[in-house]
Amino acid sequence: MAQTVAGTAVRQLVEAGVRTAYTVPGESFLPLLDAWEAEPGVRLVSTRHEAGAAFMAEAEAKLTGRPALALASRGPGAANLAIGVHTARQDQTPLIAILGQVESGARGRESFQEVDLAAMYAPLTGWAQEARTAEEVPSLLAEAHRAATGPRPGPVALAVPADFWTAAYDGAVPLSTGPDRRDEAAGRTDESAGRAAAHLADLLASAHRPVAICGPGDRVGRETLRAACEVAGFGVYSAFRRQDCFDEDHPHFLGHLGLGVPEDVRLALEDADLVVVLGTRLDAITAQDHRYPLPHQHLVLVGTGLPRPRHPGLTTVLEADPHDVLSALVRSATDRNALVRNATDPDPTPTGPRATVWEHHHAAAVRYARPTGEATRPGTVHPTDVVTALRRLAPDDVILTNDAGNFSAFLHRHWGFRTSHRLLAPCNGAMGYAVPAAVAAKLHRPRNTVVALVGDGGVLMTGQEIETAVRYAAPIVVLAFQNGMYGTIAMHQATSHGRLAGVDIGRLDLATWARGLGAAGFVLDDPARIEAVLTEALGCGRPCVVDVRTDPDVIAPGRRLSGLLDPGTPSAEHTAEHPAEPTAERETP
Known part of the structure; x- marks a missing residue:
């Protein structure tokens, strides 16, 4: 007996590791809701507003690193969902949005709640399509999953006319991850990360005051980042709202590049000759309203799919997984002195000039974060x-x-x-x-x-x-x-x-x-x-x-x-x- 398009879509999503769907239920995807509810081992969370559904999906994906699923109906539902999709776009969070559309025979007639959903979502996502036939829904869904988990993770949107869900589908179920070449891909990844780590090690070795801007923690590897900064001698800033990537009591911690950062906390970034951006987009707040990197600073981007900022100075792009690069950097650092040498100290030690510099700047970050006693009016708390x-x-x-x-x-x-x-x-x-x-x-x-x-x-x-x-x-x-x-x-x-x-x-x-x-x-x-x-x-x-x-x-x-x-x-x-x-x-x- 042929499976329906809805049943095939659920099977694809489950095989891709999706376990939760967040939604405000709508009539334009009733068969998909029914198929998901009947699937064992998954959960359908009915929310009170599509914005809540999108934020929930984004948060789960941010926490797990795997795409989460948000479902919304045409027109108003899709509009409500958009805020969470935009969040996923700017946070580089993998999210799959499936949008119900009006029936295929009613498209283009200004039907009830009709919107060109692919056009609406194109600026908010890395991939947005609308199915034109029922038969192409599974292949489009596989393509959507690959786009969400690609070099630059992010949200994708697939609009499906309501009548397509009940159509029979007897074709092969497309793989969301493509042919199984994991061993070969792993070999290529290790080789790429090794080359990038060697290049990064050389740059760090020749720099006088290298700093890194890091996040998110799952992307860079928290323990690996700590080991790498200790071995290679660089200071660490956390990117805006990425503070869980690094221990703030670590002596190499230089501060959080958020809003209202005072000059003394930015001083290490101001004085740096090498700025390494690890795994994060250099957004306007992290870059302090695009002030950094300064024109004379060498910018190094380590990650996949990172947008390249408008930097007039020297820029090096190391297109590799930042966690793998840092891991390779730590493994190869059998001679710490070779990695952290600089012009002022040809034989530095872990307690040498760089460590002293980071301790000084770390003290500024600690002073900034120290609570100060302030009075408040009666009936309020600080x-x-x-x-x-x-x-x-x-x-x-x-x-x-x-x-x-x-x-x-x-x-x-x-x-x-x-x-x-x-x-x-x-x-x-x-x-x-x-x-x-x-x-x-x-x-x-x-x-x-x-x-x-x-x-x-x-x-x-x-x-x-x-x-x-x-x-x-x-x-x-x-x-x-x-x-x-x-x-x-x-x-x-x-x-x-x-x-x-x-x-x-x-x-x-x-x-x-x-x-x-x-x-x-x-x-x-x-x-x-x-x-x-x-x-x-x-x-x-x-x-x-x-x-x-x-x-x-x-x-x-x-x-x-x-x-x-x-x-x-x-x-x-x-x-x-x-x-x-x-x-x-x-x-x-």
């Missing part, structure tokens, strides 16, 4: 105190999901990452990421503690996925930092215009709201109770939300909004208000 308390209380295998917004700067600056931690955060600054990402992380790694950090703006965008966490028994902890405004925009407005416009967020009772979704709810508005409330939340054993009431004047680490606003304006008076009335009772589960 974000720094919450982050540092959570760091003390959370287990060492914690998974953190971080949203976009000024509140997140407190985590990036004060957490103190170790490579046992995992950080899932959107490099494109997409609001609403943290809660859905936490749900996916907990579903995939149920034994790990998963904590989402989100602002009040972000939690109002996708916080309804807390209900998804409740329904699937995924006990995540959500810290919702509430200051009553879109803090990042408020800071930019205050800096540029001295006043605010359109940034107010209503007064919220997030604890009661969380209970209405079936979760536990806590209020944190007393500095003396920070540790007690966080301990309760971490141990409650079910999804929970901590309504963290913060002072709106504490707009960013070391910055006060009142100091940026023109005195006497209504905007300045706004900063004296509390973000929410403390009406909700504290819950003890």
Whole structure:
């Protein structure tokens, strides 16, 4: 008996290692949903919004390195899904989006919810196609998987007309990975990585002040990166929101290239003669608004499919897996002195000039990250105190999901990452990421503690996925930092215009709201109770939300909004208000 196109597609995805599909169900792919639900060993997660589905798929793929699946219907559903697909594009995360389309006979007639989905998704993905016949769906799906996992991992989109799913398919099932030539490919990979490692070793040996910009951790290999920097003598910066790639207490750690990095933390990058970018896109924030690398610096890109930045100086591209390159570099370093020699010290040692230099710059990074005591208004807590308390209380295998917004700067600056931690955060600054990402992380790694950090703006965008966490028994902890405004925009407005416009967020009772979704709810508005409330939340054993009431004047680490606003304006008076009335009772589960 012939299989249907839907059944064949499910078989292909399962054989390719996909185990979870995230979706808001739609009528344009009902047979695919039915076939997936009938497949043993896989999970269909019904979310509350397509943005949540896309963020969940992106987070799972980021955590596992394997493509995850997001399903959405035509028109409105596909539009809602787009934010997570854009996140996957900028984060180089493998994601497969299957989009239901109107029936094939109705295409081109402005039918109900009809959109040219391939054209819509082309700028957001590395590969976007629409099936023109039912017979070509399996081959297109195989091609999509290869594109998602190719030299530059990323999202792909396949649109399929609704009537194609029930069509019979009796052809061979195409392989998503092509012919099985793994041994031959492994040999070529080892050879390529070996050549790249030898070239990199020569460049490091001749450099005076080499630094590396690294991430993500799974792509570079956390332990391998540590060994390589010690053997080859280079300092390490973590790329924007890639802080779990390297231990921040390591003496070679130079800092996180995020937002608002002070000059003394950037000094090692400013003084470098060799800048090695390992496994990451050199995005605008990591490059500090495209300031780095400087024209005289030699840029070395190590990775596959990395976009080449507009660098006027010397650039070397080593097109090879960064983990394999670093592994080969470590294996070949039998004579450390040959690797770390430089003009000022022909016989350096692990405690020689370079190590001393990195210790000096590491001290600057530590000083920058050290918490400073700041007072807040009554009924509020300081974000720094919450982050540092959570760091003390959370287990060492914690998974953190971080949203976009000024509140997140407190985590990036004060957490103190170790490579046992995992950080899932959107490099494109997409609001609403943290809660859905936490749900996916907990579903995939149920034994790990998963904590989402989100602002009040972000939690109002996708916080309804807390209900998804409740329904699937995924006990995540959500810290919702509430200051009553879109803090990042408020800071930019205050800096540029001295006043605010359109940034107010209503007064919220997030604890009661969380209970209405079936979760536990806590209020944190007393500095003396920070540790007690966080301990309760971490141990409650079910999804929970901590309504963290913060002072709106504490707009960013070391910055006060009142100091940026023109005195006497209504905007300045706004900063004296509390973000929410403390009406909700504290819950003890």
